[in-house]
Every structure is written in structure tokens, then in C-alpha cells.
Amino acid sequence: MANxxxxxxxxxxxxxxxxxxxxxxxxxxxxxxxxxHLHDFIREIELKPEEWMAAxxxxxxxxxxxxxxxxxxxxxxxxxGIESLITEIANHVASETGDTPTSSxxxxxxxxxxxxxxxxxxSIIDSPAPGAHVTYMHGIIRDMxxxxxxxxVTFDIWQASTNGKYDFxxxxxQKDNNLRGKFKTDENGEYRLICLxxxxxxxxxxxxxxxxxxxxxxxxxxxxxxxLMITHPDYKxxxxxxxxxxxxxxxxxxxxxxxxxxxxxxxxxxxxxxxTKELELNLILAPKGEKLANxxxxxx
Amino acid sequence: MANxxxxxxxxxxxxxxxxxxxxxxxxxxxxxxxxxHLHDFIREIELKPEEWMAAxxxxxxxxxxxxxxxxxxxxxxxxxGIESLITEIANHVASETGDTPTSSxxxxxxxxxxxxxxxxxxSIIDSPAPGAHVTYMHGIIRDMxxxxxxxxVTFDIWQASTNGKYDFxxxxxQKDNNLRGKFKTDENGEYRLICLxxxxxxxxxxxxxxxxxxxxxxxxxxxxxxxLMITHPDYKxxxxxxxxxxxxxxxxxxxxxxxxxxxxxxxxxxxxxxxTKELELNLILAPKGEKLANxxxxxx
Numbered sequence: 081m082a083n084x085x086x087x088x089x090x091x092x093x094x095x096x097x098x099x100x101x102x103x104x105x106x107x108x109x110x111x112x113x114x115x116x117h118l119h120d121f122i123r124e125i126e127l128k129p130e131e132w133m134a135a136x137x138x139x140x141x142x143x144x145x146x147x148x149x150x151x152x153x154x155x156x157x158x159x160x161g162i163e164s165l166i167t168e169i170a171n172h173v174a175s176e177t178g179d180t181p182t183s184s185x186x187x188x189x190x191x192x193x194x195x196x197x198x199x200x201x202x203s204i205i206d207s208p209a210p211g212a213h214v215t216y217m218h219g220i221i222r223d224m225x226x227x228x229x230x231x232x233v234t235f236d237i238w239q240a241s242t243n244g245k246y247d248f249x250x251x252x253x254q255k256d257n258n259l260r261g262k263f264k265t266d267e268n269g270e271y272r273l274i275c276l277x278x279x280x281x282x283x284x285x286x287x288x289x290x291x292x293x294x295x296x297x298x299x300x301x302x303x304x305x306x307x308l309m310i311t312h313p314d315y316k317x318x319x320x321x322x323x324x325x326x327x328x329x330x331x332x333x334x335x336x337x338x339x340x341x342x343x344x345x346x347x348x349x350x351x352x353x354x355x356t357k358e359l360e361l362n363l364i365l366a367p368k369g370e371k372l373a374n375x376x377x378x379x380x
Numbered sequence: 381m382a383n384x385x386x387x388x389x390x391x392x393x394x395x396x397x398x399x400x401x402x403x404x405x406x407x408x409x410x411x412x413x414x415x416x417h418l419h420d421f422i423r424e425i426e427l428k429p430e431e432w433m434a435a436x437x438x439x440x441x442x443x444x445x446x447x448x449x450x451x452x453x454x455x456x457x458x459x460x461g462i463e464s465l466i467t468e469i470a471n472h473v474a475s476e477t478g479d480t481p482t483s484s485x486x487x488x489x490x491x492x493x494x495x496x497x498x499x500x501x502x503s504i505i506d507s508p509a510p511g512a513h514v515t516y517m518h519g520i521i522r523d524m525x526x527x528x529x530x531x532x533v534t535f536d537i538w539q540a541s542t543n544g545k546y547d548f549x550x551x552x553x554q555k556d557n558n559l560r561g562k563f564k565t566d567e568n569g570e571y572r573l574i575c576l577x578x579x580x581x582x583x584x585x586x587x588x589x590x591x592x593x594x595x596x597x598x599x600x601x602x603x604x605x606x607x608l609m610i611t612h613p614d615y616k617x618x619x620x621x622x623x624x625x626x627x628x629x630x631x632x633x634x635x636x637x638x639x640x641x642x643x644x645x646x647x648x649x650x651x652x653x654x655x656t657k658e659l660e661l662n663l664i665l666a667p668k669g670e671k672l673a674n675x676x677x678x679x680x
Contacts, residue, residue, distance in 0.1 A: 124413050146440045168387055
């Protein structure tokens with residue numbers, strides 16, 4: 081940067097140079113890049129002492145508001161685009177065929193390793209959800225290369241209730257593992273279950289993440305979404321989210337996790353258990369070892 | 381960066397683009413640069429999900445270990461070179477004359493607004509300091525342009541005791557405001573006081589800052605130093621530190637705050653109050669509005 085030239089050109093090199101010989105090669109690689117970008121950023125915008133000190137106090141507040149049920153550093157990663165980028169990088173493998181698996185999207189802070197196994201056709205709704213559109217969700221999971229259905233896939237689903245809260249954020253209204261469940265696809269590669277049409281919600285409007293959104297004059301809304309983690313020993317994991325196509329926040333998702341092939345259509349339906357919506361969602365998994373296409377999150 | 385090209389080239393622009401129109405111009409400037417460098421860093425080293433998640437937990441621990449007597453985010457700023465850079469930028473003004481004021485160095489987390497006023501010649505040592513070299517410190521503070529002594533300058537000094545701790549880190553051994561004091565220069569521009577020859581010390585060997593130093597295979601040592609804040613209404617503030625010239629940590633100061641003109645010589649001395657060392661330190665202040673030279677921290 082041109083405006084760096086008046087500052088000590090050896091400073092960043094000196095900082096990087098204090099890294100010891102016992103640091104791992106990957107640590108050295110990460111921090112050489114980190115210090116270079118961090119210092120270039122500071123010199124480029126000539127960060128002022130009072131701006132830096134405001135940031136120091138802000139960073140301290142991140143951990144101070146975090147609890148086992150609230151990971152503020154994870155949320156900051158999301159509203160700054162970090163987790164979405166990490167997800168893109170982790171799922172990027174160049175392809176020669178043009179085939180692509182279902183796109184990935186961020187995991188977010190609300191997945192639980194303790195979701196219960198449920199039977200195909202069961203509901204994940206264990207607690208009342210005022211104003212809910214109960215939804216019959218089903219689909220077939222196929223192999224990207226052979227196009228054949230895959231049986232015995234683990235279909236792990238989690239979602240917020242109609243008040244925008246997940247079970248462990250909302251113990252007064254929701255039982256443990258409400259709106260969570262793991263299913264296995266049958267011999268036809270099919271899953272089916274009952275869930276909620278999801279509801280858009282706001283990130284918490286307190287704490288350092290909301291302070292940052294306010295500073296940037298940004299809204300705290302996530303479009304309505306359902307989280308999915310699709311796994312099978314022979315296939316590459318797909319961790320993703322799906323979004324109703326009429327959601328007003330799709331273009332400005334505060335965590336930048338929307339991709340075009342993840343936007344879906346909830347159709348009117350009359351089911352035997354009060355279902356008023358139907359969602360058919362078919363998914364594609366890439367066999368392990370297969371070269372995956374780069375899913376361009378904008379143009380497809 | 382060449383290896384960025386395979387990733388979505390619109391992503392960072394999209395993140396920056398969500399900044400609202402009511403954000404201030406300075407906020408827009410800072411975060412456009414911040415998001416660009418942050419995302420370039422992540423793409424450049426292709427940060428992995430497990431590396432990112434380790435960083436998320438590490439960031440949360442920063443605030444969790446911070447207390448009114450321990451500002452961990454400030455310390456992380458120091459060991460990553462941020463505060464030293466901020467200090468360089470804040471004190472940089474191009475000069476046409478070649479004259480320079482005394483160099484600045486980082487404030488650090490231990491300055492107190494409550495240091496007591498003391499009389500010229502008084503000691504700042506209020507509590508016993510085992511193994512101390514009591515020092516007679518004195519000097520003249522001059523105007524950078526006229527070279528004349530300046531009376532009525534506030535000379536604010538603070539230092540750690542021989543155990544490497546400041547008063548509020550060490551209430552069992554040190555009275556409040558031990559090794560702190562504010563003095564005014566006399567009509568000859570002179571200050572004089574009794575203090576300790578400073579002792580090198582380690583940053584705390586717990587918490588996220590030490591975890592980072594370990595990861596980088598770096599030591600946690602600061603060279604011995606005395607902090608100074610020199611102020612006068614007609615002159616630009618000088619916040620700085622001075623270092624004994626025989627300290628072994630000068631070249632690898634863990635907070636990157638050493639500059640050549642701040643390295644000083646403590647000489648043998650026999651004073652009336654047990655002083656065994658003498659330090660003569662003359663200082664130069666730049667009149668406000670004067671263009672200051674760029675103090676090159678390496679070559680002078």
C-alpha cells in the first residue's frame with residue numbers, strides 16, 4: 081500500500097522473525113500471513129489510538145458474554161463472513177465433470193451431538209410452536225456419479241421454533257432436543273419426517289456482535305432456515321441449510337450463508353397429522369475421493 | 381493473491397456491500413479494509429475448520445480471563461505488534477528540519493490516572509523491593525525547536541517492582557501507587573526523583589496471550605523498563621519507555637516497544653538515601669503545531 085511507505089518497513093518482518101524454530105510449519109505459514117494482513121490493515125487506515133482501544137474493550141466483551149449456550153466469537157465469525165468462507169474453502173475441490181453435490185453452508189452455533197434418533201415419518205416437534213406451519217418434508221438422497229439412491233444415510237436436522245429460538249436457548253418453552261432429530265434413509269434412499277416451516281429470526285440484540293452490526297448499520301436478521309448435516313461413511317459430508325424462497329432476508333442474510341441451490345419451495349399440503357405444507361428436497365452426495373466441482377455460490 | 385482465484389470473487393464485496401448508508405465514512409473506510417484483509421488472509425492460507433474453531437475458543441478465552449486488573453485483549457495487541465504500530469502511526473508527522481522529539485513507545489496496560497503528585501527529589505518507592513538498585517534519576521526537558529528548558533512539564537513515571545509486578549497486580553506486597561508519581565519540572569526544566577533500576581519480567585504465563593506465545597515458540601519476556609508520560613499544554617505528549625542498555629531482551633522484546641534512543645545507561649552512584657545508581661535522562665518535546673520528524677525506530 082502506498083501509504084505504508086512512511087512507516088518502518090522492517091517492523092512486520094521483525095514481528096514475524098521472532099517466531100521460534102519449534103513452531104510448526106503450518107503455524108509459521110498462518111501467522112506470517114496473519115501479521116502481514118493485520119499490520120497492513122492498521123497502516124492502510126492509520127488506525128487511531130482511541131479506535132484501537134475501543135476494539136480492545138470490544139474484544140474483551142466477546143468472551144465475557146459467552147456462556148455454554150452462547151458462543152459470541154462464533155457469532156462474530158458468522159457476521160463477518162468468516163464461517164461462510166471457511167465452509168467454501170473446506171468444500172472446494174476442482175472438478176472435471178461439472179457434477180456438483182448439494183452446496184454446503186455454515187454449521188452455525190446450534191448443532192448438538194446429542195440429537196435423538198427418530199423413525200422415518202416421525203415428527204421432530206416435541207413442544208408446542210405457536211403459529212407453526214407443520215410441514216411434511218421428504219426426499220431422496222442420490223450418488224453424484226451414479227445418480228443412484230443411497231440407503232442408510234444419516235439425515236441430521238435441527239431448526240429454531242417459531243419464536244426464533246433453539247431448544248437450549250429456550251428451556252422454558254422447549255424440551256431438550258425439540259426440533260432436532262437424526263434419521264436413516266431407507267432402501268430407496270428416501271427420508272421423510274415432520275418439522276416446521278422455518279421462521280426468520282434476529283440474532284441477539286445485545287453484546288459485541290450486535291454492537292458491530294449497529295456500527296455498520298446492518299440488520300441482525302437471518303432468513304428462515306432449516307439446518308441439515310448429511311453423512312454416510314462412503315460419501316463426503318454435506319453440512320448445509322435450506323431457505324424458503326419467499327423469505328425477505330435472502331439477499332442480505334446477516335451471516336452470508338445463502339446459496340441459490342439451497343432456496344426451496346414449501347407447497348400447500350393437507351396431511352393426516354395437521355401438516356399444512358410439503359417440502360420435497362432431494363440431495364446429492366459426492367463419493368469420497370471423487371473430485372468435486374467448485375459450487376459457484378452466485379451463478380448456479 | 382493467486383490462490384484466491386478459485387474462490388468466489390464476489391464474496392468480500394458482498395459482505396462490504398451490506399454496510400448501511402448510516403455507517404460513518406470512517407467506519408466504512410475501516411471495515412472495507414478490515415474485511416478485505418481478513419478474507420484475503422483466510423483464502424491465502426486456506427484456513428481449515430478446526431483451525432478456525434480453535435481460534436473461536438481462543439477469542440472467547442480472552443475476555444473470560446480479563447479482570448479490572450488484567451486486560452488480556454490489550455496484551456494480545458501488544459504481543460502481536462498492534463500497539464507498537466498504533467503508537468508509531470499516532471506519533472508520525474513528516475518533518476522538514478530533521479529535528480525529532482524523544483521517541484514514543486507503547487502505553488501498556490499499567491498506567492494509572494490516580495498516580496500521586498510528588499515533590500521534586502522525592503522517592504516513588506513506598507514499599508520494600510527486595511534486591512533493588514535504588515536510582516537517582518534526573519534530567520532536563522527541552523523544546524525541540526528553541527532547545528530551551530521547559531518549566532512546569534508534568535513528568536508521570538510508573539514501573540514494576542523487583543518481582544516484575546505493578547502495584548495493582550501485587551496488593552500483598554505493594555501499597556497503592558507504589559512506584560508511581562507525577563512531578564513538575566522546575567524553572568530550569570529539570571526533574572529529579574528516586575526510583576528503582578527496573579527489572580526484566582515475564583508476561584503472565586497463563587491465558588490466551590501465553591498460549592499464542594507458546595504456539596509461536598516465543599518467550600514472554602519484556603526487557604527491564606520504566607514508563608514515562610511527559611505532558612505540557614504547549615507541547616505534544618510523549619508517552620514512552622526507557623530500557624537499561626545491558627538488558628538481554630532488548631532485541632526480542634515480546635511487545636516490540638524498544639527503540640534505540642530509548643536505551644539508557646544506569647551509572648554507579650552513591651547517594652544520601654541509599655542510591656546506588658544514577659540515571660541522567662534528558663528529554664525533547666515538540667511544540668504543538670510543529671511538524672515532527674519521522675523517528676525511524678531502526679536506524680537512529
